[in-house]
Amino acid sequence: MELLELMKYRRSIHKYQGRQISREDMETIIEAGTYAPNAGGGQRSIIVGVRNAGLAEKIGRLNVARFDRSKLSGSYVSADQPSIIDDPTMKSGFYGAPAVCVVFAMKNFLYSIPDAFCCAENMALMAAELGISSCIVARGEETFAGEVGAALLREWNIPENYIARCFVTLGYCDGEYPLPKPRKPRRSKIIE
Numbered sequence: 001m002e003l004l005e006l007m008k009y010r011r012s013i014h015k016y017q018g019r020q021i022s023r024e025d026m027e028t029i030i031e032a033g034t035y036a037p038n039a040g041g042g043q044r045s046i047i048v049g050v051r052n053a054g055l056a057e058k059i060g061r062l063n064v065a066r067f068d069r070s071k072l073s074g075s076y077v078s079a080d081q082p083s084i085i086d087d088p089t090m091k092s093g094f095y096g097a098p099a100v101c102v103v104f105a106m107k108n109f110l111y112s113i114p115d116a117f118c119c120a121e122n123m124a125l126m127a128a129e130l131g132i133s134s135c136i137v138a139r140g141e142e143t144f145a146g147e148v149g150a151a152l153l154r155e156w157n158i159p160e161n162y163i164a165r166c167f168v169t170l171g172y173c174d175g176e177y178p179l180p181k182p183r184k185p186r187r188s189k190i191i192e
């Protein structure tokens, strides 16, 4: 797909089929993440791909366990793809996606968060090009804050000075793929 067309096509998907993505596709998506622009060219972010539906569900549940809804009053994301923000009965922040990539970045690096989200956007676009649906999900920090999360980080050998910043859920859209949302007007200008 032509790049701008792909960018318009990519949507955050909140309903997934059970079908797993291939290991090869996950490798390509992670590779795209590693080519994201990164502050100072330091290539500091670390990406862990979880291609295991049970483990993705477990982490997705940890992702909402510490979610502070009090800061979200009046928030509404989408009628066709209701999100965790719209529906407090949802148990997993990953919406049943069978795979997820976790993006880690250095705890004390000034550009740690933008670095991680640049990785995530590259991965979401790569996924769309491969026909794989995705959603960038926040709250990486809280997700691994408890003992269950800490045990996973030890198992994955994540360095002590790293923290999860975000996730990219991966899978195949269940139901109708949503159309692009119209853009709000007057959000840009060009000065000559």
Ligand SMILES: Cc1cc2nc3c(=O)[nH]c(=O)nc-3n(C[C@H](O)[C@H](O)[C@H](O)COP(=O)(O)O)c2cc1C
Pocket (backbone or CB within 6 Å): 010, 011, 012, 013, 077, 083, 084, 117, 135, 136, 137, 138, 139, 181
């Ligand atoms: C920084 C950032 C954080 C986000 N966090 C979440 C999240 O925690 N959960 C979620 O379902 N979507 C999350 N999203 C996805 C947005 O909700 C989504 O991009 C937005 O509603 C626009 O919809 P679209 O991606 O389909 O165009 C996040 C997106 C960004 C850029």
